[in-house]
Amino acid sequence: MTTRRVNLNTESADNYLKAVFALGGPEEERVSSTALADRLGVAPASVTNMLQKLATSPVPFVEYESRRGVRLSAAGRRRALEILRHHRLLETFLYEVLGYPIEEVHDEAERLEHFISERFEERIDAKLGRPKFDPHGHCIPALSGKMSKQTSRPLSDIEEDGEFVVDSISDQDSVLLKRLNAHGVTPGARLHVLRLSQEEFVLRAGGRFKPLQLPLSGAGAVRIRPND
Ligand SMILES: [Zn+2]
Structure with a gap:
Protein backbone atom coordinates (compact mmCIF):
# COMPACT_ATOMS: atom_id res chain seq x y z
CA MET A 1 0.00 0.00 0.00
CA LYS A 149 -16.93 -8.59 9.12
CA GLN A 150 -17.20 -9.73 12.71
CA THR A 151 -20.52 -11.10 13.84
CA SER A 152 -20.93 -10.08 17.43
CA ARG A 153 -23.23 -7.88 19.43
CA PRO A 154 -22.75 -5.47 22.30
CA LEU A 155 -23.14 -6.92 25.78
CA SER A 156 -25.50 -4.02 26.54
CA ASP A 157 -28.07 -5.68 24.19
CA ILE A 158 -28.30 -8.85 26.31
CA GLU A 159 -31.70 -9.11 27.99
CA GLU A 160 -31.32 -12.52 29.59
CA ASP A 161 -28.65 -14.23 31.65
CA GLY A 162 -26.42 -16.70 29.84
CA GLU A 163 -23.03 -17.98 28.77
CA PHE A 164 -21.15 -16.13 26.04
CA VAL A 165 -17.69 -15.73 24.55
CA VAL A 166 -16.02 -12.32 24.56
CA ASP A 167 -15.51 -11.32 20.93
CA SER A 168 -13.82 -7.93 21.28
CA ILE A 169 -13.41 -4.99 23.61
CA SER A 170 -13.34 -1.33 22.65
CA ASP A 171 -9.92 0.30 22.95
CA GLN A 172 -11.35 3.77 23.60
CA ASP A 173 -11.47 3.79 27.43
CA SER A 174 -8.19 2.69 29.00
CA VAL A 175 -9.50 2.76 32.59
CA LEU A 176 -12.37 0.43 31.70
CA LEU A 177 -10.05 -1.76 29.63
CA LYS A 178 -7.72 -2.25 32.59
CA ARG A 179 -10.63 -3.11 34.86
CA LEU A 180 -12.12 -5.61 32.41
CA ASN A 181 -8.71 -7.23 31.96
CA ALA A 182 -8.23 -7.57 35.72
CA HIS A 183 -11.51 -9.51 35.87
CA GLY A 184 -10.61 -11.84 33.00
CA VAL A 185 -12.93 -10.14 30.51
CA THR A 186 -10.63 -10.53 27.49
CA PRO A 187 -11.17 -11.64 23.86
CA GLY A 188 -11.91 -15.37 23.68
CA ALA A 189 -12.84 -15.67 27.38
CA ARG A 190 -16.01 -17.54 28.32
CA LEU A 191 -18.30 -15.32 30.28
CA HIS A 192 -21.29 -15.91 32.49
CA VAL A 193 -23.53 -12.86 32.21
CA LEU A 194 -26.15 -11.93 34.77
CA ARG A 195 -28.45 -9.04 33.95
CA LEU A 196 -28.92 -7.60 37.43
CA SER A 197 -31.21 -4.75 36.33
CA GLN A 198 -31.77 -2.42 33.36
CA GLU A 199 -28.65 -0.55 34.40
CA GLU A 200 -26.36 -3.24 35.78
CA PHE A 201 -24.62 -6.45 34.69
CA VAL A 202 -22.55 -8.98 36.61
CA LEU A 203 -19.82 -10.73 34.60
CA ARG A 204 -18.05 -13.90 35.71
CA ALA A 205 -15.05 -15.11 33.71
CA GLY A 206 -14.51 -17.95 36.19
CA GLY A 207 -11.23 -19.43 37.40
CA ARG A 208 -9.26 -17.08 39.60
CA PHE A 209 -11.19 -14.01 38.48
CA LYS A 210 -13.58 -12.13 40.75
CA PRO A 211 -17.03 -11.25 39.35
CA LEU A 212 -17.34 -7.78 37.92
CA GLN A 213 -20.33 -5.50 38.31
CA LEU A 214 -20.61 -3.36 35.20
CA PRO A 215 -22.98 -0.47 34.42
CA LEU A 216 -24.85 -0.32 31.10
CA SER A 217 -22.45 2.37 29.83
CA GLY A 218 -19.47 0.04 30.26
CA ALA A 219 -21.34 -2.93 28.78
CA GLY A 220 -21.42 -1.15 25.41
CA ALA A 221 -17.63 -1.52 25.20
CA VAL A 222 -17.76 -5.34 25.29
CA ARG A 223 -18.91 -7.34 22.25
CA ILE A 224 -19.91 -10.94 22.67
CA ARG A 225 -20.84 -13.95 20.55
CA PRO A 226 -22.67 -17.17 21.40
CA ASN A 227 -20.80 -19.75 23.45
CA ASP A 228 -19.19 -22.21 21.01
ZN1 LIG B 1 -6.49 1.01 19.44
Whole structure:
Protein backbone atom coordinates (compact mmCIF):
# COMPACT_ATOMS: atom_id res chain seq x y z
CA MET A 1 0.00 0.00 0.00
CA THR A 2 1.25 3.46 -0.76
CA THR A 3 1.23 6.29 1.73
CA ARG A 4 -0.84 9.08 0.29
CA ARG A 5 0.21 12.66 0.91
CA VAL A 6 -2.58 15.19 0.80
CA ASN A 7 -2.32 18.92 0.80
CA LEU A 8 -3.30 19.22 4.45
CA ASN A 9 -2.07 17.92 7.77
CA THR A 10 -1.91 14.21 7.04
CA GLU A 11 -2.07 13.04 10.63
CA SER A 12 -5.19 15.00 11.38
CA ALA A 13 -6.78 14.04 8.03
CA ASP A 14 -6.09 10.38 8.82
CA ASN A 15 -7.87 10.73 12.15
CA TYR A 16 -10.96 12.10 10.41
CA LEU A 17 -10.99 9.23 7.92
CA LYS A 18 -10.62 6.70 10.75
CA ALA A 19 -13.42 8.35 12.73
CA VAL A 20 -15.81 8.35 9.72
CA PHE A 21 -14.99 4.69 9.16
CA ALA A 22 -15.58 3.77 12.82
CA LEU A 23 -18.82 5.76 13.19
CA GLY A 24 -20.23 4.57 9.86
CA GLY A 25 -20.20 1.00 11.14
CA PRO A 26 -20.29 -2.15 9.02
CA GLU A 27 -22.99 -0.70 6.73
CA GLU A 28 -20.86 2.40 6.12
CA GLU A 29 -23.72 4.74 6.83
CA ARG A 30 -23.40 8.50 6.50
CA VAL A 31 -21.98 10.18 9.59
CA SER A 32 -23.11 13.55 10.94
CA SER A 33 -20.65 16.38 11.66
CA THR A 34 -21.91 16.47 15.25
CA ALA A 35 -21.03 12.82 15.80
CA LEU A 36 -17.60 13.45 14.33
CA ALA A 37 -17.04 16.53 16.50
CA ASP A 38 -17.95 14.44 19.58
CA ARG A 39 -15.67 11.58 18.68
CA LEU A 40 -12.70 13.78 17.80
CA GLY A 41 -13.24 16.27 20.61
CA VAL A 42 -13.15 19.28 18.29
CA ALA A 43 -15.49 22.18 17.48
CA PRO A 44 -18.19 21.58 14.82
CA ALA A 45 -16.75 24.45 12.74
CA SER A 46 -13.36 22.70 12.53
CA VAL A 47 -15.12 19.53 11.40
CA THR A 48 -16.91 21.34 8.56
CA ASN A 49 -13.67 22.96 7.51
CA MET A 50 -11.73 19.69 7.39
CA LEU A 51 -14.53 17.79 5.64
CA GLN A 52 -14.62 20.42 2.90
CA LYS A 53 -10.86 20.03 2.41
CA LEU A 54 -11.12 16.25 2.31
CA ALA A 55 -14.00 16.43 -0.18
CA THR A 56 -12.22 18.82 -2.54
CA SER A 57 -8.65 17.47 -2.48
CA PRO A 58 -7.34 16.29 -5.93
CA VAL A 59 -8.33 12.77 -5.00
CA PRO A 60 -11.43 13.29 -2.83
CA PHE A 61 -11.33 11.27 0.39
CA VAL A 62 -14.96 11.83 1.40
CA GLU A 63 -18.34 12.64 -0.07
CA TYR A 64 -19.74 15.47 2.00
CA GLU A 65 -23.04 17.34 2.02
CA SER A 66 -23.62 19.42 5.13
CA ARG A 67 -27.23 18.30 5.58
CA ARG A 68 -26.73 14.63 4.80
CA GLY A 69 -23.41 14.11 6.54
CA VAL A 70 -20.28 12.44 5.27
CA ARG A 71 -19.10 9.11 3.97
CA LEU A 72 -15.77 7.85 2.70
CA SER A 73 -14.90 7.75 -1.00
CA ALA A 74 -13.09 4.65 -2.28
CA ALA A 75 -9.75 6.43 -1.72
CA GLY A 76 -10.80 7.50 1.78
CA ARG A 77 -11.83 3.99 2.66
CA ARG A 78 -8.50 2.60 1.41
CA ARG A 79 -6.58 5.10 3.48
CA ALA A 80 -8.71 4.49 6.61
CA LEU A 81 -8.13 0.74 6.31
CA GLU A 82 -4.41 1.25 5.84
CA ILE A 83 -4.18 3.33 9.01
CA LEU A 84 -6.36 0.81 10.83
CA ARG A 85 -3.99 -1.94 9.73
CA HIS A 86 -1.01 0.04 11.05
CA HIS A 87 -2.85 0.72 14.29
CA ARG A 88 -3.87 -2.86 14.96
CA LEU A 89 -0.52 -4.36 13.96
CA LEU A 90 1.23 -1.85 16.22
CA GLU A 91 -1.09 -2.69 19.12
CA THR A 92 -0.36 -6.39 18.65
CA PHE A 93 3.38 -5.73 18.45
CA LEU A 94 3.40 -3.51 21.54
CA TYR A 95 1.39 -6.06 23.49
CA GLU A 96 3.00 -9.31 22.39
CA VAL A 97 6.59 -8.35 21.69
CA LEU A 98 7.23 -5.31 23.87
CA GLY A 99 5.04 -6.41 26.81
CA TYR A 100 2.97 -3.23 27.08
CA PRO A 101 -0.07 -3.48 29.39
CA ILE A 102 -3.26 -3.88 27.37
CA GLU A 103 -4.62 -0.47 28.41
CA GLU A 104 -1.52 1.35 27.12
CA VAL A 105 -1.22 -0.02 23.59
CA HIS A 106 -3.94 2.14 22.04
CA ASP A 107 -2.49 5.55 22.87
CA GLU A 108 0.97 4.49 21.74
CA ALA A 109 -0.41 3.08 18.47
CA GLU A 110 -2.39 6.30 17.89
CA ARG A 111 0.90 8.19 17.83
CA LEU A 112 2.89 5.73 15.72
CA GLU A 113 0.30 4.65 13.13
CA HIS A 114 0.74 7.73 10.90
CA PHE A 115 4.48 7.41 10.57
CA ILE A 116 5.57 3.80 10.08
CA SER A 117 6.96 2.84 6.68
CA GLU A 118 5.58 0.05 4.51
CA ARG A 119 8.75 -1.88 5.27
CA PHE A 120 8.25 -1.59 9.02
CA GLU A 121 4.62 -2.64 8.62
CA GLU A 122 5.71 -5.75 6.68
CA ARG A 123 8.41 -6.61 9.23
CA ILE A 124 6.13 -6.50 12.26
CA ASP A 125 3.43 -8.43 10.38
CA ALA A 126 5.97 -11.17 9.60
CA LYS A 127 7.45 -11.11 13.12
CA LEU A 128 3.99 -11.59 14.61
CA GLY A 129 3.16 -14.48 12.25
CA ARG A 130 0.64 -12.45 10.23
CA PRO A 131 -1.97 -12.10 12.95
CA LYS A 132 -5.67 -11.87 12.07
CA PHE A 133 -6.74 -10.11 15.29
CA ASP A 134 -5.32 -7.44 17.56
CA PRO A 135 -5.20 -7.86 21.37
CA HIS A 136 -8.65 -6.22 21.70
CA GLY A 137 -10.14 -8.90 19.45
CA HIS A 138 -10.55 -6.64 16.40
CA CYS A 139 -9.84 -7.87 12.85
CA ILE A 140 -6.62 -6.57 11.34
CA PRO A 141 -7.31 -5.50 7.74
CA ALA A 142 -5.24 -7.41 5.16
CA LEU A 143 -2.61 -5.61 3.08
CA SER A 144 -5.13 -5.63 0.21
CA GLY A 145 -7.53 -3.66 2.42
CA LYS A 146 -9.89 -6.61 2.87
CA MET A 147 -11.34 -7.04 6.32
CA SER A 148 -13.80 -9.74 7.29
CA LYS A 149 -16.93 -8.59 9.12
CA GLN A 150 -17.20 -9.73 12.71
CA THR A 151 -20.52 -11.10 13.84
CA SER A 152 -20.93 -10.08 17.43
CA ARG A 153 -23.23 -7.88 19.43
CA PRO A 154 -22.75 -5.47 22.30
CA LEU A 155 -23.14 -6.92 25.78
CA SER A 156 -25.50 -4.02 26.54
CA ASP A 157 -28.07 -5.68 24.19
CA ILE A 158 -28.30 -8.85 26.31
CA GLU A 159 -31.70 -9.11 27.99
CA GLU A 160 -31.32 -12.52 29.59
CA ASP A 161 -28.65 -14.23 31.65
CA GLY A 162 -26.42 -16.70 29.84
CA GLU A 163 -23.03 -17.98 28.77
CA PHE A 164 -21.15 -16.13 26.04
CA VAL A 165 -17.69 -15.73 24.55
CA VAL A 166 -16.02 -12.32 24.56
CA ASP A 167 -15.51 -11.32 20.93
CA SER A 168 -13.82 -7.93 21.28
CA ILE A 169 -13.41 -4.99 23.61
CA SER A 170 -13.34 -1.33 22.65
CA ASP A 171 -9.92 0.30 22.95
CA GLN A 172 -11.35 3.77 23.60
CA ASP A 173 -11.47 3.79 27.43
CA SER A 174 -8.19 2.69 29.00
CA VAL A 175 -9.50 2.76 32.59
CA LEU A 176 -12.37 0.43 31.70
CA LEU A 177 -10.05 -1.76 29.63
CA LYS A 178 -7.72 -2.25 32.59
CA ARG A 179 -10.63 -3.11 34.86
CA LEU A 180 -12.12 -5.61 32.41
CA ASN A 181 -8.71 -7.23 31.96
CA ALA A 182 -8.23 -7.57 35.72
CA HIS A 183 -11.51 -9.51 35.87
CA GLY A 184 -10.61 -11.84 33.00
CA VAL A 185 -12.93 -10.14 30.51
CA THR A 186 -10.63 -10.53 27.49
CA PRO A 187 -11.17 -11.64 23.86
CA GLY A 188 -11.91 -15.37 23.68
CA ALA A 189 -12.84 -15.67 27.38
CA ARG A 190 -16.01 -17.54 28.32
CA LEU A 191 -18.30 -15.32 30.28
CA HIS A 192 -21.29 -15.91 32.49
CA VAL A 193 -23.53 -12.86 32.21
CA LEU A 194 -26.15 -11.93 34.77
CA ARG A 195 -28.45 -9.04 33.95
CA LEU A 196 -28.92 -7.60 37.43
CA SER A 197 -31.21 -4.75 36.33
CA GLN A 198 -31.77 -2.42 33.36
CA GLU A 199 -28.65 -0.55 34.40
CA GLU A 200 -26.36 -3.24 35.78
CA PHE A 201 -24.62 -6.45 34.69
CA VAL A 202 -22.55 -8.98 36.61
CA LEU A 203 -19.82 -10.73 34.60
CA ARG A 204 -18.05 -13.90 35.71
CA ALA A 205 -15.05 -15.11 33.71
CA GLY A 206 -14.51 -17.95 36.19
CA GLY A 207 -11.23 -19.43 37.40
CA ARG A 208 -9.26 -17.08 39.60
CA PHE A 209 -11.19 -14.01 38.48
CA LYS A 210 -13.58 -12.13 40.75
CA PRO A 211 -17.03 -11.25 39.35
CA LEU A 212 -17.34 -7.78 37.92
CA GLN A 213 -20.33 -5.50 38.31
CA LEU A 214 -20.61 -3.36 35.20
CA PRO A 215 -22.98 -0.47 34.42
CA LEU A 216 -24.85 -0.32 31.10
CA SER A 217 -22.45 2.37 29.83
CA GLY A 218 -19.47 0.04 30.26
CA ALA A 219 -21.34 -2.93 28.78
CA GLY A 220 -21.42 -1.15 25.41
CA ALA A 221 -17.63 -1.52 25.20
CA VAL A 222 -17.76 -5.34 25.29
CA ARG A 223 -18.91 -7.34 22.25
CA ILE A 224 -19.91 -10.94 22.67
CA ARG A 225 -20.84 -13.95 20.55
CA PRO A 226 -22.67 -17.17 21.40
CA ASN A 227 -20.80 -19.75 23.45
CA ASP A 228 -19.19 -22.21 21.01
ZN1 LIG B 1 -6.49 1.01 19.44
